[in-house]
Amino acid sequence: MKTLLRTALVSAALVVTPYIAFADETVTETSNVAVSGTYEGTITDSGTYTQTLELVGTMKTDEATVTVKVDETGTVGDLYIDTTLMGNFDVRLGKVDAVMGMKVSTTVAGITVSAYQPSGANQSLEIGAEADLGPISLTGSDILDSARLVSAGIEVAGIDLGGSYQKTTTGTNTIMDAGMTVAGFTVDVANGSIGDASVTKTGDSKHALLGVMTTATNGTDVRGAKVSMGDLSAKVVELNSTNTYTVALARGIMTYSYAKTAGSDGTVSAGLKFTF
Numbered sequence: 001m002k003t004l005l006r007t008a009l010v011s012a013a014l015v016v017t018p019y020i021a022f023a024d025e026t027v028t029e030t031s032n033v034a035v036s037g038t039y040e041g042t043i044t045d046s047g048t049y050t051q052t053l054e055l056v057g058t059m060k061t062d063e064a065t066v067t068v069k070v071d072e073t074g075t076v077g078d079l080y081i082d083t084t085l086m087g088n089f090d091v092r093l094g095k096v097d098a099v100m101g102m103k104v105s106t107t108v109a110g111i112t113v114s115a116y117q118p119s120g121a122n123q124s125l126e127i128g129a130e131a132d133l134g135p136i137s138l139t140g141s142d143i144l145d146s147a148r149l150v151s152a153g154i155e156v157a158g159i160d161l162g163g164s165y166q167k168t169t170t171g172t173n174t175i176m177d178a179g180m181t182v183a184g185f186t187v188d189v190a191n192g193s194i195g196d197a198s199v200t201k202t203g204d205s206k207h208a209l210l211g212v213m214t215t216a217t218n219g220t221d222v223r224g225a226k227v228s229m230g231d232l233s234a235k236v237v238e239l240n241s242t243n244t245y246t247v248a249l250a251r252g253i254m255t256y257s258y259a260k261t262a263g264s265d266g267t268v269s270a271g272l273k274f275t276f
Contacts, residue, residue, distance in 0.1 A: 032059065032060040032061065033057070033058070033059050033060075034057070034058050035055060035056065035057045035058075036055075036056050036275065036276065037053065037054060037055040037056060037275065037276050038052075038053070038054050038273065038274075038275045039051070039052070039053050039272075039273070039274055039275075039276075040052050040053075040271065040272070040273045041271065041272050041273075042269055042270070042271040042272075043269065043270055043271075044267055044268065044269045045267060045268040045269070046267075051072065052071065052072060053071060053072035054069060054070070054071055054072075054077075055069070055070045055071075056068070056069050057069075057070075063083060064081050064082060064083035065081065065082045065083075066079075066080075066081050067079070067080055067081075067082070077095075077098070078094070078095055078096050078097065079094050079095050080092055080093060080094025080095060080096050081093050081094055088106050089104055089105070089106050090104070090105045090106070091103070091104050091105075092104075092105075099118055099119075100118065100119035100120070101116055101117055101118040101119050102116070102117045102119075103115070103116045103117075110131065111130070111131045112130040112131075114130075136152065136153070136154045137152065137153045137154075138150075138151070138152050139151045139152070149164060149165070149166045150164065150165045150166070151163065151164040151165075152164075158180055158181070159178055159179070159180045160178065160179045160180065161176075161177070161178050162176070162177045162178075162207070163175060163176040163177065164207070166196075166199060168195075168196045168199055170195065170196040170198070170199075170218070171194075171195020171196040171218055171219070172193075172195040172196070173192065173193065173194055173195055173196055173199060174192070174193045175190065175191070175192040175193070175207045175210075176190065176191055176207070177189065177190035177191075177207040177209075178190075184229055184230075185227060185228070185229050186227070186228040186229070187225070187226070187227050187228075188209055188225070188226045188228075189224070189225045189226075190207035190209055190210050190223070190224045190225075191221060191222070191223050191224075192207060192210055192213060192216075192221060192222040192223075193221050194213060194216045194217075194218060194219070194220060194221070194222060195218055195219065196218060197213055197214050197215065197216040197217070197218055198214060207224075209224045209225075209226045209235055209237070210222050210223075210224045210237055210239075211224075211237060211239075213239065215239070215240070216239060216240060217240050220240065220241075221238075222237070222238065222239050223237070223238045224236065224237040224238070231249055231250040231251065232247075232248070232249050232250075233247070233248050233250075234246070234247045234248075242261060242262050242263065243261070243262050244259060244260070244261040244262070245259065245260050245261075246258070246259040246260075247259075253272045253273060253274045254270060254271070254272050255270070255271045255272070255273070256268075256269075256270050256271075257269050257270075257271070
C-alpha cells in the first residue's frame with residue numbers, strides 16, 4: 001500500500017507541474033492536466049484512527065475530459081469521459097459510483113433531461129429531469145423506474161424548504177426539511193417517514209443531517225434537528241426511538257466532537273479534512 005500511495009503522490013506532483021523544460025529549452029505544456037484531492041482522518045478517545053484519501057485527476061482537450069478517482073490503496077474508483085455531441089447533447093461514458101454505463105443529457109426550455117443506460121445483463125433505461133423554476137427547484141431521478149425519486153426545494157420568506165418522495169415495491173419514503181438563520185443562529189430540522197429503509201436515494205438537501213437511515217425500522221419516522229452558530233453546532237437525531245446527541249466545534253481543518261447515543265457510552269473524537 002505504501003508503494004501505491006507513494007506512486008500516486010509522485011504522479012500527482014508531476015501532472016500538476018505547469019511545464020517541463022528540456023535541455024534544448026523546448027517546453028511541453030501540461031496545463032490541461034490537473035490533480036485535486038481530499039484527505040480525511042479521525043481519531044477517537046479509544047485510540048482508533050481511520051483515514052481516507054481520494055485523488056481526482058482530470059485530463060482535458062477541446063473534444064473531451066477524462067476523470068479518474070483513486071483512493072488511498074491505489075484502487076481506481078470512478079473512471080469516465082465527458083464529451084459533447086452535435087453541440088446539444090452532453091455524454092458521459094464509463095464507471096461512475098461503481099456502475100458502468102452511458103448518460104446523455106440535454107437542456108430544453110430550462111429543463112435538463114438525462115437518460116442513463118447502465119451496462120450489464122439486467123440493463124434498464126433510467127430517465128431523470130431537473131428544472132429551475134425561479135424560486136422552485138425540481139429534480140426527478142429514475143422517473144421510469146418503480147423506485148423513482150422526486151425532490152423539490154423552495155425558499156419562502158428566508159426559510160429554505162425541501163423534500164423528497166420515493167415509492168418502491170416495499171414502501172414509500174417521504175422526507176421533509178427546513179432551514180433558516182435568525183440572529184446569527186442557523187436552525188435545520190428534518191423528518192423522514194421511512195417505508196423502505198434499504199433504499200439510499202434520499203436526496204441531497206438539509207435532511208442529510210439525519211445521517212444513514214438504512215437501519216431504520218420500516219414504518220417509523222426518523223427525526224433530526226441541528227443548531228449552528230459560527231463554528232459551533234449541536235444536533236439530535238432520533239432513530240428507532242433512540243436519540244443520538246452530537247456537539248461539534250470546527251477550527252480550521254480540525255473538527256472536535258462529542259457524540260452520545262442513549263443507553264451507550266459517549267465518544268470523543270477529533271477529525272481533520274483538507275482538500276488540495
